[in-house]
Amino acid sequence: MKIIDSHVHFFDLAHGDYHWLKPETPPFWPDKQVINKSFTEHDLVLLNPLTIGGFVHIEAGYNNQAPWQEISWLEQSCQLPFRSIANINLTLPSNEFQQQIKKLITYPSVVGCRHILDQHALALLTNKQVKNNFGVLNQQSLNFEVQMHFSDHQAVNALQAVIINNPRINFIINHAGLPIAQEYNDSIVALWRQGLAIVAQQQNVAIKCSGWEMLERNYNENICKEIIEYCLTLFGANRVMISSNFPLTLFSHSYQDYWNMIIRTNIKNLQCLLHDNSQHWYSFT
Template sequence: MKIIDPHLHLFNLEQGHYQWLKTDSPPYWSDKKTIRQSFTEKDLALSVPLQLAGFVHIEAGFDNQQPWREIAWLEDSCSLPFRAIAGVNLLLPTSEFQQILDKLDKFESVVGVRDILDENACAYLSNPHVKENLARLSQQQLIFECQMALTDVVATEQLIAVINELPTLKLVINHAGWPPEDIDSKQWKNWQSGIQALSGYENVAIKCSGFEMVNRQYSAPWQQHVIKHCLATFGLDKTMLASNFPLCLFKSSYQKNWITHFENQPLSTNELELLCYKNALRIYKIPI
């Protein structure tokens, strides 16, 4: 089965900054050393019955001030079909934000940008600069990779308001919107409500990945609950499975990560092809 991995990170520690990977910088993970090394596409090893046909590289902090440097490295070093999501500070004045977009526009692989919202989602989504910059993304038909917790009811409402203001903004929810581990909690219900509300927009898709960031030893039943709910709401055409490589290595190998994504799910070969290949091919316009 062919795979397009729509959410992974490659590192070049010799050329990039990667401040977040340094021991004395947050996040202060005790197992950070597992991923504190360079990773290239040669490390994306899959074996039968899986075959990696392409991928989407998500910015990884190579150079937060000059994000085009990361893209230049990728385009110079990768041979597999791929697309890139660049890191851009949404809080920048729109003139500076546009200057960065103009530089990124020179690279064929760039199809969107990301600025991690997470706990700052409310502050970001209520900021006039952010709204104007998201409007620029919409105008230039660039994807916004949205990483935030959909358990945050207020932030989710703000995100929906932005989507209503910018109906042509292409948006992809990262890491399934950070579902909580306790499926009997109020937070889980909040997450379900957020997923349900966002699923109604044709311009919003979702990626299921990053489970190891919730718990390094997450359970398979919990993972399947998350994927099942995303499929029940977003549907087969707007849901993607992804790895979050190399962070998935906190839990298991790249191969095992993919196998556990869809084992025990009652999915046909055609359905798996949509979740693992065709949707990413279409949404990110992978050159295959």
């Protein structure tokens, strides 16, 4: 089975910044040293019958002030088919934001950008400058990677307004909307389900299921299957992707073991979820 891994991060510690990987800066994960080293496409090793047909690189903090530098490094060093999601600061003044977008889209691999919303989602999504800058992304028909907790319904409603006002942007929800918390309980799951249901109505929204290890290192395949299948009921088989979040997967599983676990879930339409949908939503030729 051929996989397009739609959510990976590579690090070049010799040249990039990656301040978030340093032990003295957040997040203060006790096992951060597992990923505090350089990673490239050569680390995406799979054994038959699984093969890597390409990947989508999500910005990883190489240089947030000059995000095109990360793209330049990738395009010079990667041989596999890939698309890239660049870092962007949604709060930049309009002229500076437009200049950065114009520069980024000169790189062939760039299909979109990301500003991690997380706990600041409501403040950002209701900010006038941010909403103006989304208009620039809409003009360019770029993807926007949405990383936030969908259990926060005020933020979800603000996101829904942005989605409706920018129909030419493909909004790709990262990490299944982060449903897993330190205590996986019914109240959190219910809020997450309701939040996803709000935005699933919009056809320019897709979702990636990954990042399980970010909030719960000891997740299991049953939780993964439950979450993926709920996403399928909301979004349908053509708007759901399964990805890895490599190298953060290494907190819990080797790359091979991660995909073996996904295969064991025996979810329907795996070829679409592991390859075809990523090919479509990230404009692989």
